[in-house]
Amino acid sequence: MAAFDLIIRRGRLEGHAPLQDVGVRGARFTRIADRIRERAAVELDADGRLVTPTFVEPHIHLDKVLMAARVRPNHSGTLTEAIQILQDAKRHYTVADVASRATQVIEWAVSHGVTTLRTHVDVDPLGGLTPLLGVLEARRRTRDLCTVQIVAFPQEGIIKSPGTARLLDQALRRGADVMGGMPYNEATPTDSVRHLEMAFALARRHGAPIDMHVDETDDPHARTLAELAALALRFRYKNRVTAGHVCALAAYDDPYAAKVIALLAEAQMHVVTNPATNLMLQGRFDRSPIRRGVTRVKDLVAAGVNVAFGQDCVMDTFYPTWGQADPLEVGLITAHALQFTQPAELHTLSQMCTANAARVLGARGYGLGVGAVASCNIVDAHSFADAFRTRADRRYVVFRGRVVAETTTVSKLHRRVGGGRSA
Numbered sequence: 001m002a003a004f005d006l007i008i009r010r011g012r013l014e015g016h017a018p019l020q021d022v023g024v025r026g027a028r029f030t031r032i033a034d035r036i037r038e039r040a041a042v043e044l045d046a047d048g049r050l051v052t053p054t055f056v057e058p059h060i061h062l063d064k065v066l067m068a069a070r071v072r073p074n075h076s077g078t079l080t081e082a083i084q085i086l087q088d089a090k091r092h093y094t095v096a097d098v099a100s101r102a103t104q105v106i107e108w109a110v111s112h113g114v115t116t117l118r119t120h121v122d123v124d125p126l127g128g129l130t131p132l133l134g135v136l137e138a139r140r141r142t143r144d145l146c147t148v149q150i151v152a153f154p155q156e157g158i159i160k161s162p163g164t165a166r167l168l169d170q171a172l173r174r175g176a177d178v179m180g181g182m183p184y185n186e187a188t189p190t191d192s193v194r195h196l197e198m199a200f201a202l203a204r205r206h207g208a209p210i211d212m213h214v215d216e217t218d219d220p221h222a223r224t225l226a227e228l229a230a231l232a233l234r235f236r237y238k239n240r241v242t243a244g245h246v247c248a249l250a251a252y253d254d255p256y257a258a259k260v261i262a263l264l265a266e267a268q269m270h271v272v273t274n275p276a277t278n279l280m281l282q283g284r285f286d287r288s289p290i291r292r293g294v295t296r297v298k299d300l301v302a303a304g305v306n307v308a309f310g311q312d313c314v315m316d317t318f319y320p321t322w323g324q325a326d327p328l329e330v331g332l333i334t335a336h337a338l339q340f341t342q343p344a345e346l347h348t349l350s351q352m353c354t355a356n357a358a359r360v361l362g363a364r365g366y367g368l369g370v371g372a373v374a375s376c377n378i379v380d381a382h383s384f385a386d387a388f389r390t391r392a393d394r395r396y397v398v399f400r401g402r403v404v405a406e407t408t409t410v411s412k413l414h415r416r417v418g419g420g421r422s423a
């Protein structure tokens with residue numbers, strides 16, 4: 001029997017000076033060495049290109065993708081109006097339609113080198129379980145390409161949307177893996193705390209981790225992030241709670257922000273920032289200067305909090321026009337939002353869509369190492385920074401030892417004979 005099913009030749013791996021051969025047997029990396037003498041049935045010549053673990057998308061709304069063209073425009077550009085527009089559409093969702101839109105965007109993500117995704121799916125009396133059933137069907141259709149975790153997400157609130165708690169319980173029974181939340185989207189701070197407590201009760205009943213939309217607002221008085229961290233500590237949910245967006249943290253004064261960040265670090269919480277969407281949604285009531293609405297990533301990282309970035313939205317009412325489920329594109333936007341230019345910052349950026357995002361999802365066997373799951377990208381670049389700069393082709397995407405996508409873009413210049421001299 002052959003020692004290897006797949007060998008990647010002459011790959012550029014972070015932390016290795018010489019180019020490396022990467023050997024795969026079955027679904028695992030089994031050797032990484034300067035030179036592998038054996039042959040394999042499938043060999044890919046990286047020819048000095050960057051080899052990365054496949055990207056992890058930790059926050060995307062697959063039930064809402066591609067809806068922008070079907071509904072009226074979001075005139076205010078705000079989160080509130082985006083939610084309102086979708087309320088009508090959601091009543092008329094069908095499982096087939098949600099499945100087909102979600103499948104399309106999953107396929108884009110895979111061609112962009114993503115083979116692990118976490119998606120938030122609306123669960124409420126407006127759409128019932130239709131969004132969930134649609135995304136479950138998309139997950140089934142694409143299981144040869146990637147793995148998908150589903151968050152049961154009470155977009156419309158729990159307290160102000162009676163019937164949601166029961167549906168969330170059903171969603172977690174029928175295939176959702178993670179308990180979601182949106183505590184700020186309740187009428188009062190008291191109700192926000194009740195929302196958090198109900199979400200924890202459901203999560204604990206199902207043994208599920210928690211991933212919430214937290215304080216997606218410029219309101220410096222939004223306080224649900226600290227409440228979430230306090231509950232994570234009270235219920236011994238260390239390392240099992242993720243907070244997405246957390247825009248208000250950027251609006252706090254420095255002493256209070258430092259206090260909350262210390263609490264997040266103590267609870268070993270994860271944070272997912274979504275700069276593409278929040279640059280678009282936040283600061284809509286500002287004249288000038290207009291706030292960025294992007295959370296304090298540098299401070300969080302310095303405090304030891306695990307931070308990843310996500311796409312969040314693809315052509316929906318929150319983020320019309322834009323998005324293609326490409327972490328290199330989102331990374332480029334993130335770098336601008338966070339003012340990342342230094343080598344250490346670019347390293348952090350690369351981790352935010354790979355190892356850090358994998359930690360958010362609790363992905364097992366992740367990474368480019370012997371014994372890890374053989375999922376990797378050959379990227380048409382020589383460094384991660386260059387990959388972000390050019391959104392380089394993912395020449396090959398390998399998922400569990402099998403090539404699942406390839407992309408080659410060809411550009412040609414057509415010169416006059418004699419070159420650029422004028423006649």
Ligand SMILES: [Zn+2]
Binds near residue numbers: 059061120213244312
């Ligand atoms: Zn979101």
